Amino acid sequence: MKKRAVIAPIIGVFIIVVVLILGSFTPLISILNPTTGVIQNSRDLVVGNSSINLPGISSKVVVVQDKYGVYHFYASNTKDLFYSLGFMQAKERLEEIEVFGLEGMGQMHTLFGSSYLNYDRFQTLTGAPITAEKDWNSVLNNSSSNSTDLLTKNAMISYASGINAYINYSESHNTVPLLFKLLGVKPYYWSPVYSYAVQELMAQQLEFGDDSLQFAVLYSLLGNLTYDLLPTFSSVQTYYYGGYYGLPNQGVLHMSHNTYPMNSTVLSLTKTLLYRFKYDPPTYFNFSTSDHSNELVVAGNRTTTGYPILMGGPVLGFSLPAIWFQVQLVAPGLDVYGVVLPGAPAVVIGFNNNIAWTLTDTQAISSGTFFFSQQVIGDSYIWNGTAYPLQTYKINGFEVNWTNLGPVMAQQGSTALVMDWMGNIVSNEIGTLIELNSASNWSQFRSDLSTWIAPYQNFAFANRTTIADISPSYYPIFGGATYNPASIMPGNGSEYISGSIPYNRVPQVVNPSQGFIVSSNQRQVGPSYPYWFGISNSFSSGYRAQMEVNYLSSHSTVSPNNIVSFQGTNYTDYEAQVAVPYILSYLKGNTNASVEKAYSLLSGWNFNMTTESDAASVWFFTYMYLFNDTFFPFLEDHGVMPEYNTTLGVPSGMGGSYPNTTGSASMDIVLLNALVTGSASPFSNQSMENLVTESVVQAMNFLNEKYPSGNYTWGKFYGFLFPNLFGFGEFNAGPISKGGDFNSPNDASGVGPNNYPTGGQSWEMVVNMSNVSHSYGVYPGGQSENPASPLYSNYVNDWINDTYLPLLFYPAYSSFPTQEVMDTISLVPEGSQ
Amino acid sequence: MKINGALGFILSTLIVIVLGVALLFTSIWYTVLFSGLVASIVIRRGYLISILSSFAGGVLGILIIFLMLPTGYLGPVMNEVGAIAGIPSVALFALIFLINGGLCVSGALIGTFVARFIQKSR
Structure with a gap:
């Protein structure tokens, strides 16, 4: 055989080798594979009627996607309802859900590599992943005796099964979301522990901080001048929704002005820990605690409809996809509309046929995070002069030591800084929210909230006859020596958390005589409140709340449209x-x-902070x-x-x-x-x-x-940027100019061009209690997390332009007018037609 | 039956398309090289026709796959991938065609060699 004859097959083999090398050392071949690669994801973007056979559901669930993109789930039982929510939410937001779960559990490095180890170490150290496991175990253990835990257990298991069904579905249909295909990893299966990790993450983002460490450092430098710089009570706030006006409670004032002195070792540890707080926390969903929220509720005698109006505007960090997913959930005994979080099967803010509610952060009591200087010697900690063994946890490849007060956050010799964070109390806030979703009156609503621990939230409430607000949570009462809880406290047993403010004494009000309630992160109770409730630096300055109070005071009646207009376009500072x-x-x-x-x-x-001013x-x-x-x-x-x-x-x-x-x-x-x-x-x-x-x-x-x-003009400095959650700048929206500033309802901190606000009212909702079907809302984002989808950022312009969308609320899918429907998806049990 | 050049090209291309698309559905992309190999052994019209028909068949096979997808969304998805990868989406499309065509051609080169070897052995 001539030598020339073998050249052709050698070239053929060479091409094959090149492609094999390309496939072995780069993800290119798997990404571009025509039948399993990224091009197949285009099938997942189709908007149209469809029917999907699924294992794990017992009867057909009809999912109507309305013309705005909102999903309405109609199921014949709650198990199928939560399953289908998990399935559809994963279909639109699997990347977000999985990242949320990993972030909460301190396992980011498993998806994004070793550069996230610092974050994972910090997250593990805080105790959040440990508490998430305990939360779920508590639900399992108590489900036979506690109805909320039983309800939660069933919902969580069904929801996790729904998410996992979508993971299986997407793998068998080659439509696993792009993030996973590009990173060359498989999505992990969801479990309820991850849902509790999301609960922990939210508690952490909303009620967790290093305020006490900062105060301690300032006190070491400024001494008593710290109390002038960071006073206990505001000299300008005049409205407290929970009352307690009058002179400052002297016991509380004494406590605030009695700061525990630090030695140089504790100061050094404090600096170390402050550095970690500042530089180790998460990249994703890093909600700044300086962002604020709005909630107000107006009684029927002050509205044009004769029935209450409730306005919600929780301020959170913006991202695309947004944190919220907008749904209506319908099953026997449940018909609720609102927004859910990634990974948690409960409407957080919304309404049902009887009631409406919304949340803001209380920002009380040092963000529920307290620090103690405690002696730790070897494997023991000292409490009241006695040595007790440390509890050691090994999780995520890290070792964490806990004393009776909480995790040891930093240690030098035998001196340790220990954190007592209220988010580490075993609790079931997701279960509380599931209960709230079907509450029908104030008494039931208030009773459901009695088990709420953290994050510290104000809950505004309205039904057809009642307006109310309550700030339920575990607010510690301190026993023993009464050093300032806003700074580091002694951890030798001389000062301790002896309990919490009784539920009937936490800030709350029902049908106040002025006919409205505003709770927009300002301090809830006045200076005469008998419990230590935090210092002025913890709460919002209260300017925004006062502006809202002024607006409502100066209008004898308001309509839903007035409130929409107020929330969206009133830029008064x-x-x-x-x-x-x-x-x-x-x-x-x-x-x-x-x-x-x-x-x-x-x-x-x-x-007015208008763009043209x-x-x-x-x-x-x-x-x-x-x-x-x-x-x-x-x-x-x-x-x-x-x-x-x-x-x-x-x-x-x-x-x-x-x-x-x-x-x-x-x-x-x-x-x-x-x-x-x-x-x-x-x-x-x-x-x-x-x-x-x-x-x-x-x-x-x-x-x-x-x-x-x-x-x-102000519009040159103020506007909003909506960054892609995964950091791909090509998929950002904005910055888009808009009026307002930190003190207006449309509030956020930041000025351009290098510091555009990337947070704001994450879900604007106005509920009309005369007929909840005539309610309005919008969030800046879209239902899909896929930038290629037309539903990725379609609400952003509506949000910017204050175009609130009708919140379509039909009790049955058959009553949905055809012109209001984008598509209908039937989820049917496998094996049936 | 004697197959002339044009007919050979057409038949070879058809074999590559049909077999290639079928092999793509095994999810193992490399297997499409067998479409070029089989077409070359069956048609036996020499290297030029074998290479041209295999490449054409590979490219047309990809077009058929594209036609099975909702075309309105294909562009946006590739734009998204391109933006993340830092590669223009046009280049990504070109790579898909090139890799598929290249694999078919490599099969054709080996197939034609095998066909000639068999012929000489007889």
Whole structure:
């Protein structure tokens, strides 16, 4: 045989070898495989009627996707209902669900590699994964005697089966979501423990923090001046939905001003731990605690419909896909509409035929996270002079030691910092929410909430005759020595958590005489409340809540449309409303050209942070410079700045709106008080006139340098960015300009171009109790997590434009008008037609 | 029966398409090389026709797979993958065609060699 004859087959073999190498060393061959690769995922995007045979359901479930993309599940029993919810939610959001589960369980490195080990170590250390396991075991163990646990167990198992059925379905149909195909991994099977990890994650994101560590460091540097910088009670808040107006409770005040002194070892540990809090926490769904939420409810005698109206606007970090998934769940005994989380089968915020409810964060009591300095020697900890063995957990490849107070977060020699986080109390909030979903009156609603532990939430409630609000949670009462719980406490047994505020004494109100309730993260109870409930830096400054109170007080009646319009487009800044007249008085008569220009703009301003307002920009940056000029020299003189910039952050006003800063509600309050009283003492010896004039000049210089044309409207700085959850910038939406600021209902911290807000009202809902079918809502995102889907970000523009969508609420699929239906999906038991 | 060049090309292409698409559904992409191999052994019209028909068959086979998909969503999905991978989606499409065509051609090269070997052995 001639040598030339073998060239052709050698080339053939060479091509095969090249393709084999390509397939072995890159994911290209599996990704591009025509029958199993990514192109098959296009089949998953089809919107149309379909029928899917599934194992695990006992009878047909009809899922109507309405013309807005919302899923309505109609099942003949709750088991099939939760199964189908799991299946359909996974179909649209499997990537998100799985990442949520891993994040909560501290197992991110299993999907994203070793770069996430730091996060996983920190997450494991906090105790969240351990508590998630305990939560589920508690439900299993108590399900024979506790009806909520039995209900929860059945719902959780069905929901997990539904998610897993979708994983199997997608694998057999080659439509496993792109993230998994691109990473070359298989989705893991869901279990209820992951659902509790999501519960822990939410508690962690909403009610978990290092406030006490920060306070301890500040106290070590400022001494008693810390109480001036971070006062216990606000000097400007005037509305407390739960009452207790009057003089400060002296016992509480004494406790707040009795900070446990730290030695150098504890200080060193505190710095280490602060660093971990700042740099180890998660990349995904990192909800900033400086973000705020809105809730208000108006009684029937103040509405045009004659029945209550409830408004909800929980502020969370934005992402695409969004955190919420919008559904109606219908089965015998249950007909509820609202939004659910990835991985948890309960409507968190919504309504049923009888009631409506919404949630905001209470932001009370140091975010439910307390730190103790405790002695740990070898395998033992010391409590009241006695050594007890540490409890050691081995989880996720890490070892965590617990004392009687909680996990040892940092240790040097025999000195340890131990964290007592209320999220680590075994609890079943998902079960509570499932119960709430079918509650029919206030008494039942309130009773269901009595077992709520964490995260600390305000629950606004409305039915046709009652409006109410309650902030149920496990709020600790401290026994023994009464050192300030807002700082590190002694962990030797002299101070301890002796119980919690009794349920009938937690903040709550029913049908108040003024005919409305506002609970938008402001402190719920006044200074005379007999329990230690946190310091002013913990809560929102209360400006947004006060603006909402002012609006409702000044309108004798409101309609649902009024409330929609108020929530979406009222950009009044209450802080500006109070501060600007004082600022103008300090500027009056000043002949500096910049000051005159600012004076002219501010004096004609209506305090609205509209996109086209120049005055709004002048106010915002004047305030920022005033904040810096008042506090920074003081903090520098006392060694806080710049030494602690990396651990405490650089403080700024309005929730840290200025780039690379951290918000401080207390300092916001102190600054407004300084403007009103005319004295910045003890922080600055300068007169307020000097401070204000200087800050106005700085603001005008900044604005003129940035926009020499003089066109520096607020819309150039404020707008919203909706980032892709997985960090792919190509799939971000925005930034899109919109009015408002940190103090308006449409609130978020941040200013462009380098710090656009990436959070805000994550689910805007207005429920009309005269007929809940005439309710409205929207969230910024879309039902699908797939950027290629037309339902990926279709609500973003609606949210930006304040186009609230009708919340279609039909009791049966047969009553759904055809023109309201996008598609209908029948989930039928395997083997049946 | 004597098969001329044009008829050989058409028949070979058809074999590659039918067999290739069937083999794609085994989910093992590499197996499509057998479509080129079998067509070359059956038709036996030399390297040129074998290579051309195998490549054409490979490309048309992929087009048939594409036609089975909801075309309105194929582009967006590939744009998404391209954006994540940092490769233009057009390049990803081209790679699919090239890999499938290449595998069919490699089969054809080996098949034609085998066919000639068999012929000479006789």
